[in-house]
Structure formats: structure tokens, C-alpha cells
Amino acid sequence: MKRLALAPHRLYFFLGALAVALLFSWWWWQVQAQQMQTIALHALVMPLGVFPLFILGFTFTAGPRWLGLDVPDHYFLLHGVTYFMGVALVLLASALGWHPLRSSGFAFMLSAWLAVTWRWAALVRMSKVDDKIHPIALLFAMTGGALALVASLLWSLGMQETWQVGRELAFFGFLLPVFLTVCHRMLPFFTSNVLQDYVVWRPYRLLYVWLGGSALLALTACLNLLLVQAVVAGLMSLSFAYTSWRWGLLRSLQNRLLAMLHLSFAWLTVVFALQAATALGAPIGSAAVHALGLGFMGTMLVGFVSRVTFGHSGRALQANNLLWGLYLGLHIAALLRVMASLFVIPQILQLSSSIWLALLLIWTAQMLPAYLRARADGKAG
Numbered sequence: 001m002k003r004l005a006l007a008p009h010r011l012y013f014f015l016g017a018l019a020v021a022l023l024f025s026w027w028w029w030q031v032q033a034q035q036m037q038t039i040a041l042h043a044l045v046m047p048l049g050v051f052p053l054f055i056l057g058f059t060f061t062a063g064p065r066w067l068g069l070d071v072p073d074h075y076f077l078l079h080g081v082t083y084f085m086g087v088a089l090v091l092l093a094s095a096l097g098w099h100p101l102r103s104s105g106f107a108f109m110l111s112a113w114l115a116v117t118w119r120w121a122a123l124v125r126m127s128k129v130d131d132k133i134h135p136i137a138l139l140f141a142m143t144g145g146a147l148a149l150v151a152s153l154l155w156s157l158g159m160q161e162t163w164q165v166g167r168e169l170a171f172f173g174f175l176l177p178v179f180l181t182v183c184h185r186m187l188p189f190f191t192s193n194v195l196q197d198y199v200v201w202r203p204y205r206l207l208y209v210w211l212g213g214s215a216l217l218a219l220t221a222c223l224n225l226l227l228v229q230a231v232v233a234g235l236m237s238l239s240f241a242y243t244s245w246r247w248g249l250l251r252s253l254q255n256r257l258l259a260m261l262h263l264s265f266a267w268l269t270v271v272f273a274l275q276a277a278t279a280l281g282a283p284i285g286s287a288a289v290h291a292l293g294l295g296f297m298g299t300m301l302v303g304f305v306s307r308v309t310f311g312h313s314g315r316a317l318q319a320n321n322l323l324w325g326l327y328l329g330l331h332i333a334a335l336l337r338v339m340a341s342l343f344v345i346p347q348i349l350q351l352s353s354s355i356w357l358a359l360l361l362i363w364t365a366q367m368l369p370a371y372l373r374a375r376a377d378g379k380a381g
Helices: 008-032 036-050 052-066 076-096 099-126 133-156 162-194 204-223 226-246 256-279 287-312 321-343 346-372
Strands: none
Touching: 008 036, 008 052, 008 076, 008 287, 008 346, 036 052, 036 076, 036 133, 036 162, 036 287, 052 076, 052 099, 052 133, 052 162, 052 287, 076 099, 099 133, 133 162, 133 204, 162 204, 162 256, 162 287, 204 226, 226 256, 256 287, 256 321, 287 321, 287 346, 321 346
């Protein structure tokens, strides 16, 4: 366990994997027991519980390099454990039906997130590099995460009107900007390291359009400006389709670990087509948000974290048959969840949740030992 203190990504990824196992087990039980009164909590605690610890693991590992800094982090153990405890308290409160404990959990999560956001802001200010666009974009997204947690805390205290604000900010003010910023910087970079004669294309104007579109989607959803939301979502869907082609989706299939990132990114075209359809009144329920949270973010999390874990544990950057099968299975499970919303079939929802839980438990069992062992190549970290 002492090795968890060697580097931020070890602790954050370890706790993130545990959070994934806890959250998907909790939700599987709710679905099987048909405890639909927890849907509102599910919509907040899943996005704010599954992804943030992994985001911190990547941010405080790769981020200082982006900023040209070599500054030790003396507080990541405190911040990581505090955030994880908050998630655990929220789930315990759900099991016990004790709302004050749920509010305490969100308060723990918020306090930890404010601390890491402040630290990231300090690093951005400290850096002397000329190009800080990606780090600053991450800072704004992390601020959106803090606002989403504030709204979630207020909802847990009884302010029901803040639920939608928290949900929209969690996805479009926080997670989507983080994922898009990281994809914009890293996906062409990873691809250029694998494919020969690959031309890196990642204009900043593309990132600005994505981030602006994300902000507009959050705003229009909260204000119920459906026509504007449909137009923005439709344009974003087209931009993602073009980018997926320009970044080399088909060529990426030559390498499984690289293809995992590109196939996940390809979901965004579908996500925002569904988002536009929802805004125009199509009766498709929560299909768009589940395509986003599971199809894009869920599968991208597995692909990205697996790659970073292999790289930082000194292992070969290759996806074996088990990981490749798990990853493709998650796409099938995500598609089933979208279908459950499109056709309103509870049995498909139960099947999808069972597949997600089984596959993610196997994946976390694969990943967890890497954070507790020394690097395979003998290097530090």
C-alpha cells in the first residue's frame, strides 16, 4: 500500500477503480430491486463519482509536464481519500436513507475538489510556458465541476430546483470539457506515436468551438431554450464526425490500444445527434445522456486509463485479448442502455447494468494490482 504514495496517478487511479466498483454495484442493485426513487441521486453521483478521481490522476501526472513544472504534490493523499470518502458516504446514505449523511458526502467531495482546483490554478499561475491553453481549459472545467458539486450539495439539502443545474453542469460544464480538452491534446499525439506518416491536426479553434458548444448546451438546457440547443448539438455532431475522420479512425484499427480511444471518440457523433433529436421533441428519454456517459465517457475512461496505466507501470502498450474483449463488450452494453431508453424496455436496462457491472469488475481487477506493484521496467514512479 505504501506505493500508492509514490505518485498521484497511483492513488487517484486506485481509488477511482474502487469508486467504479462501488458505484456500479450500487446502481446494479437499485436496478434489480427496481428502486427507482434513487434515479435523481443516480444522475448526480454517477458522473461526479466515477470520473473525477481518474481526472485528477491524469491531471496531476501529465499536467505539470504541460506546464513545464516539477513540483511535488504533498497533499494528493488527503485530497484523494477525502473525495473517495465523500462518494462512499453518499452511497451509505442511500442504503440507510439518512439524508444528512448524504449531504455530508457531497460536502466532502466539494471540499476536496475545491482544494485540487485551487492547487491546479496555482500551478497554472506558476508556469512560465508560452502555451497554457489546455491547462487553462482544464481549470475552467474543474471550476465547472466545483459548481456542479455546489448544486448537488444544495439539492441534497432540499433545494430541488438545483438538481437540473447540477446535472447539466456535471456533464456539460465539467466532464465533457475535460474529456474534449484531453482528447484534443492527447489523441492526435498518441496516434502520431503509433501510425507512420500521420499528420497531427488539432487547431485551437476546434477546441474553442467544442468548449463554447458545451457551455451553450449547459445554458440552453437550464433555460429550456430547446431550438438553440438542437442547433448547437447538431453542429457539434457534424464537427465530431469530421474530426473522427480527420484524426484517422479507420487507420487506428491497426493498433487495439489506439483504436480504443478512437472508437470511443466516435460515439460523440451519435451522442449529439441524439441530443439534437431530444431538444426537437423526439420521445427518446435519456438516450442522449447515456450515450454520452456510457458510450463516450465510460468506454473512453477504460481505454485511456488502461493506456496510461500500462505506460506508467512500465508495461507494453498493447491490449491483450481480455482487455479488447472487455472494451468491445462495454460498447455493446452502452448500446443496450441507449436502446432501453429508445424503446422503454426495463429488461434491457437490467441486462445492460449487469453487463456493465461484470465487465467493469473484471477490468478493475486487472488494473488495481498495477498501482500496488513496482514498475515492471524498474523505473521510479
